Amino acid sequence: MRTINLNKNNQHNLPVSFNSRELELARRWDEYCCDNHITRSSAIKRLIKKELKEQLLAI
Secondary structure (H helix, E strand, O other): OOOOOOOOOOOOOOOOOOOHHHHHHHHHHHHHHOOOOOHHHHHHHHHHHHHHHHHHHHO
């Protein structure tokens, strides 16, 4: 298991990169977040929590 390091603000950054074929996905994600008045990071965190909860239920 990897060690998670915190930055000077006591946070862990999780960068997400998009290649040229995924730029439309990134654009649509930005629009979705803007339209729903949510930050990109809060929406991603919500999806991560949902995915992990579903994984636990599948075990």
